[in-house]
Amino acid sequence: MPEQFLLPDLGEGLTEAEVTNWLVQPGETVAIDQPVVEVESAKSIVELPCPFAGTVGELCAHVGDVVHAGQPLLRMAEHEVIEDAEAPASSGAVLVGYGVSEPAPVRQRTRGARFGRGRATASAPAAVAPGAAAASTLIDPTRRSRVVSPIVRRIAQEAGFDAAHLVGSGPDGLVVKSDVEAAIAAMKPQQQASAPASASAQSQGDPDVRIPITGIREIIGTRLTRSRQTIPEATIWLDVDATPLIEAKKRLEVATGDHYSLTAVLARFTVAALKKFPALNSSVDEDAHVIVQHSAINLGIAAQTPRGLLVPVVHGAHELSTAELRDRVAELTEHAKKGDFPPAQLTGSTFTLDNYGGFGIDGGAPIINPPEVAILGVGRLVDRPWVVDGELAVRKVMTLTLVFDHRVCDGDVASGFLTRVAACIEEPLLAL
Template identity: 45%
Template sequence: MSEQVFLLPDLGEGLTEAEIVEWRVAVGDTVTVDQSVVEVETAKAVVDVPCPYAGRVVALHGAAGEVRPVGQPLITVAPLDAASSPAGGEPAGHAVYREEERAGSGNVLIGYGTGHGGAGRRRRRPRLAGVDDSTRTAPLPAPTGAGATSAATDPPAVAPSSPGPAALSSPGPAAPARAGDGAALVISPIVRRLAREHGVDLATLAGTGPGGVIRRADVEAALGTAPAPDTARGLSAVPDPSPDNGTALPGAQPQDPTGGDVIVPLTGIRKAIADKLSRSRREIPEVTIWVDVDATGLLETRAAINAARPDQPVGLLALLARICLSGLRRFPQLNARVDTEGQRIVQSAGVHLGIAAQTDRGLVVPVLRDAQRLTTTELAAELAATTAAARAGTLAPARLTGGTFTLNNYGVFGVDGSTPIINHPEAALLGVGRIVDKPWVVDGQLAVRKVTQLSLTFDHRVCDGGVAGGFLRHVADCVEQPALLIATV
């Protein structure tokens, strides 16, 4: 059999290229069918790419930080000699490990791979993280571009290549990693990234996964006692937001310790954000209107719901989503997009609700499809799961497109108002500011109430001010008097 060249596959959603983040294998390593060989970043998500061929790696096409077009060579694999494999056909040592948690994004890619055996048959070689690099079989290509800066300034949390045969030769399961061993068994790149960003030494953790694998939960459990990150690098740990918030607080940007300029390549998701927002500003004649509202009644309603059903908590974002769905039912003109080529306005039959979420990789807008079919409790559960997956980078690319209306809780950043850019090609976006105590007139008397500002940015091509104002007023009335929702849901 001749060498087989695996091409970068179709990643779906019209994506034409991907940036290599990290190779999982090195030249000379042995791979099995559907083994993950590289982590790539597209404009939508970070994705692990499995190889459909088994054999020995003879070439890696592209270094970390390099952008590869779809259809171009990614990895070349040569067939193994019959003598190098056991009777079962699987290379020695590879059957030892069975990964339980997927590394990277967890996406199902399009146009390659076998996948016939289901997720339970996937195999991946673990990677040992720690100070001992003796198990490395060969170095990876030197990082370039975006990857070079990170590798040069951050202390390595993981050995940059897969372990060699010596690390996999034991016929039994791997011993659990223990604090002080100097090495830690880590599979997920997200776990490594989380530990690096928060200054957690993986070698001090005892993994709770199969064979001592360190999981995300292990790192998160250690964050409360972990030492502060190296302030010389300008990194700071940011606490998780409350469940009511639809976004995560952004962390501080790394600073060049020499005082020089910091160069951030406009690639991957950062480039996608820039392109989409620029297109929105060029094409959409947007208008923003806003109103201050008394949210005291909404807070009281949430408290009453959660007191009655503590096992199924509902956050403010879920209640605001329910109110938006009610408003879009009355004013469907805002649940639309403009088809410029067809010279028409397309009103969507269902509400595919986008939730703006700030993540470590940038701003993303995961979508809850047909959100109008969900109860408020179901909305709360889906919002919690979706925003958590968005922050972890595990959402499939299809979950980040196709929205028809966006809800943006920018109050989590401590600001009152905003004039946001519409998420193209949608026609409207509702923003919610922080809720603060303010003087408010109630029944002719001055009182201290919980007040927030709502802003609606809309495409003036799909409607005029009367429709937009009617929608925003309906939302404001429901925030002030949640009982009004009963008449519309």
């Protein structure tokens, strides 16, 4: 019986994923640990590596299909297992149920593999012809084709059209990524040729864009709606002189030769305050009607990504040194640029830090990320008049905002936490 690559356990209770893009086609030879499919779970978009080598015999799911853990993604061709003296006997990728060995170098994919190499010739017309005629033929506002991938919708939206207005070359007319790319390529000559024509079309009024609430947007909406409906939250805030923090950060960087982001330093102060006020490092078990105070501090860092707002987690932040915490935060920042966090990195947070000051915002009232019971918001640094030793001076000031669940604590604990973070900002060398 031919080998089957089953959808592995993606961790943290994730039991299903949507196929968003195939990276191989039947008849192609794959190596151990070569990425073969891109899937989207409720937490992230990941490329899955094949745990064995051979020739692809059959793809067991179409783009847009939802596959459950344990169901086959692809089957290898019977009697076509590839013998490779240099290849390891088992997968080097961390896939639950397939084992782990020393990582094998991933073989280079042939040109065009990223968007489905070896695709059937039926999809070829979608990739043709740049020109105004081609663009008008491809994009029809009256057309409502099936679109399931959030990536496909986002790429089309950023290009200024609705992916559903295209003819899909995927199964049952499904619009896939290559269809959107072909439409974008066809639009470019038209856009360059006539700017006045665009202005005329705009004056007549473009049709409304209807964007389905699916994927990460649906998850965000569901979680935050639940937060507003079930948590009796209270909000407090405090203006803090952050001038000493900026000076200490510069001295620290000169002394160590390393860069420390403001978020990393604030994360350090947040962990210190949570150790002193552990009630805020809790969750509420509504079924058992108890408050669960967590021994570990798993610090969530709110991050804006191309996929939307995500909260990657620094697990065990209470055990990390200042430098280790800095490195972990820097790693999250790099992943945030693409939103390609591993599923396990998006679960298990016990408290969230939201540094929205990077967007030029002075303050706000962030929504608690359930099942957590509190969230700390940090505003931008602003030059403000401030009294120092009885004299007026211009200082770097930021606003700290704490939103907390009133079922877990009262204002004394919340105020103590917030003033503790403020004290760390005003006396950063002692805190560090």
